[in-house]
Each structure stands twice: as structure tokens, then as C-alpha cells.
Amino acid sequence: MKQRTATLLMVYNADSGIFNALTDAVRKTVSPDTYECSLCAVTYGMVSMRRDWRKFLDRLPVEKKFYHRDDFSRDYPDRPIPLPAILLDRGDRDPATLVGSEELGRITDLSELIELTQTRLMRNGLAPTH
Known part of the structure; x- marks a missing residue:
């Protein structure tokens, strides 16, 4: 029997699209205290993913998917959760919250986010590779 792979879902509290991305970039810079996506604020610079976060994700023995809130609600209409969040989908049930919105806030x-994510993945038997 083939074992299902786990997927790490990063769900941002921002909508998809170029206009939204530009608006978010400006808001993060001009008024970071009012920016609604703490996951974006910590893992992204002005327009691209931070190198250390990318390197960490690349070492993980799981698939990765990135969602904006509109994409996530379309793909998971029966899974309303506070956003942003990092979820773990093992393919056999609803994705479990790995790092919730309050913690991310x-x-x-x-x-700190890398350490917390790594600890939670290890508790789930998914240690990063070196």
C-alpha cells in the first residue's frame, strides 16, 4: 500500500491577484501595524519570499502549497479557519492546524517561526532533512 505524503499548507490572510499583491506591499511598508497577514509579514520582504524561509521550506520532507484566503476558501469551503495559518494535510482527513492565527500574530x-514550525513537524514525525 502506498503511503500518502503530507502537504504543508501556508494560508495567507490576503487575497490573490496582482492588484492585491501591490496593495499589500504598500500597506506592509507604509503601515505595518495595520497589515492583516502576519505570515506574509514574517516570511516575505517587499515582494519576494525571504531566503531563510525558502531554504527551510526546501529542506522539508513534505509537499508545500501556498494559498491566499480566496483560493483556500474555494478549495476548502467546509474548513473555515482564522487566518493566516499553517496547516498539515495528510490526505486522509481535514488539514490540521500546525501553527494557528493567534500564534502567528x-x-x-x-x-522563531522556523523553530516553531520545525518543532511541530517533528512532533508529527516529519523532521526536516539537512
């Missing part, structure tokens, strides 16, 4: 440093 308290994280201000990328290394």
Missing part, C-alpha cells in the same frame, strides 16, 4: 521574527 505573536511571532515577529522569522527564526
Whole structure:
């Protein structure tokens, strides 16, 4: 029997599209305290993913999917959750929350997010590769 692979879902509290991305970039810069997506704020610079986050994700032994809130609600209409969030989908049930919205709201440093995500993945038997 083939074992199902796990998928890490990063769900941003922002909508998809070029206009939304530009608006978010400006809001993060001009008024970061009012920006609604703490996951974006910690893992992205002005327009691209932070290198240390990308390197961490690349080492993980799981698939990765990135969702904006509109995409996530379309693909998971029966899974309303506070956003942003990092979820773990093992393919056999609803995705489980790995790092929730409240926790993400308290994280201000990328290394803290990496450490927390790594710890939670290890608890789920999914240690990053070196």
C-alpha cells in the first residue's frame, strides 16, 4: 500500500491577484501595524519570499502549497479557519492546524517561526532533512 505524503499548507490572510499583491506591499511598508497577514509579514520582504524561509521550506520532507484566503476558501469551503495559518494535510482527513492565527500574530521574527514550525513537524514525525 502506498503511503500518502503530507502537504504543508501556508494560508495567507490576503487575497490573490496582482492588484492585491501591490496593495499589500504598500500597506506592509507604509503601515505595518495595520497589515492583516502576519505570515506574509514574517516570511516575505517587499515582494519576494525571504531566503531563510525558502531554504527551510526546501529542506522539508513534505509537499508545500501556498494559498491566499480566496483560493483556500474555494478549495476548502467546509474548513473555515482564522487566518493566516499553517496547516498539515495528510490526505486522509481535514488539514490540521500546525501553527494557528493567534500564534502567528505573536511571532515577529522569522527564526522563531522556523523553530516553531520545525518543532511541530517533528512532533508529527516529519523532521526536516539537512
